[in-house]
Amino acid sequence: MANQLDGFKFEQRHGKDRVRVTRVWRSYADGNHYMVEWNVSISLLSDCLNAYDRDDNSDIVATDTMKNTVYVKAKECSEPHSAENFAILLAKHFTSFYKQVTTAIIKIVEKPWERVSIDGQLHTHGFKLGSEKHTTEVIVEKSGSLQLTSGIKGLSVLKTTKSGFEGFIRDKYTVLPETRERMLATEVTASWRYSYKSVSSVPQNPLYFAEKYLDVKKVLTSTFFGHPKEGVYSASVQSTLFHIAKAVLNRFPEISSVELKMPNIHFLPVNISNKNDTIVKFNDDVYLPTDEPHGSIEATLSRFWSKM
Numbered sequence: 001m002a003n004q005l006d007g008f009k010f011e012q013r014h015g016k017d018r019v020r021v022t023r024v025w026r027s028y029a030d031g032n033h034y035m036v037e038w039n040v041s042i043s044l045l046s047d048c049l050n051a052y053d054r055d056d057n058s059d060i061v062a063t064d065t066m067k068n069t070v071y072v073k074a075k076e077c078s079e080p081h082s083a084e085n086f087a088i089l090l091a092k093h094f095t096s097f098y099k100q101v102t103t104a105i106i107k108i109v110e111k112p113w114e115r116v117s118i119d120g121q122l123h124t125h126g127f128k129l130g131s132e133k134h135t136t137e138v139i140v141e142k143s144g145s146l147q148l149t150s151g152i153k154g155l156s157v158l159k160t161t162k163s164g165f166e167g168f169i170r171d172k173y174t175v176l177p178e179t180r181e182r183m184l185a186t187e188v189t190a191s192w193r194y195s196y197k198s199v200s201s202v203p204q205n206p207l208y209f210a211e212k213y214l215d216v217k218k219v220l221t222s223t224f225f226g227h228p229k230e231g232v233y234s235a236s237v238q239s240t241l242f243h244i245a246k247a248v249l250n251r252f253p254e255i256s257s258v259e260l261k262m263p264n265i266h267f268l269p270v271n272i273s274n275k276n277d278t279i280v281k282f283n284d285d286v287y288l289p290t291d292e293p294h295g296s297i298e299a300t301l302s303r304f305w306s307k308m
Ligand SMILES: O=c1[nH]c(=O)c2[nH]c(=O)[nH]c2[nH]1
Pocket: 165, 176, 235, 236, 237, 238, 264, 295
C-alpha cells in the first residue's frame, strides 16, 4: 500500500518477528499428547501514517500486543491445528479486530518434532527432533481474500547412483568430465501455492494442511529417488527438479504453483598420487564431501489456469 507523505511515495508495514510458541494438547480420546513448536512472524499493513509523520501513535497496534495475541490464540485452539490453519486464524483476527489493519502477513516455521517409537510402539507423549521443517506464509486482506503457500526447508536427500551429467557446453574453461555415474545430493527448499482465494473457501479440518504437507513431501521424495530397487536415472539436477515440480502439480489439483530450490551439493572423486605412484584411484567409492561451492538450481512451475 503506497501513500503520499510530504510529497514522497511512502510504503510501510510493521510486525513482530520470531515469536516462539509451543502448544500441547493433552488427554485426547486416543490417549496421546499432541504438540507443536512454532516460530511465528507477523507483519501488518495498516493505516497508521500519523505515527510516522505526526508523532501520533493512536493508530498503532503495538508489536508487543501482536506477540501476546499469538499466545492467546494458541490457548484458544482447543484441538491440534496445522501451521497453515493457525496462521489463517491469526491473520483473520488481525484484519477483522483492528479497523486500521488492511492486510496481515503471517509466516510460521514449524520445528519437526516427531512422536518416538519405542520397541515398535508409538509413544503417547515422547517426541524427537527430525530434520526438515514445515513452513507456511499466509496473506489475508480485510475483504477475506487469501494467498496461501506452504513449504519445506532443509530436506537433505542423496543417492549414490542413477545420476549423471553429460552433453553440457564444452569450451576452453571446461574441465568437468561427462559422466553417467555420480552421487546426487541436495537440500531441497520447496514452497507451493494453494489455489484457495478466500479464507471462507479453505477446508475446515484444522489438520488438513498438515496432512497435505506430508502428502507433498512423499511425492517429492519418491520422485527424487524412484522405485526402491530400480531407482530412476537423473540426467541433471534441473531434470530432477522439473520431474518433482510436475509430479506435485499433477498429483494435487489444489496447488497452483511450486517453487523448488535444489542446490547441487558436490561429492568430489578422490584421486591421490605422488610423483611415482597412484595412492588412491577413484572407482566410484571414495569421495570428498563438500558444502561449498555448490551449484544453485531453482525454478518455479505454475499452471496457466488455476483449477479452482
Ligand atoms: O546437474 C547438474 N546441473 C548443472 O547445471 C551442473 N553444472 C555442473 O558443473 N554440474 C552440474 N550438474
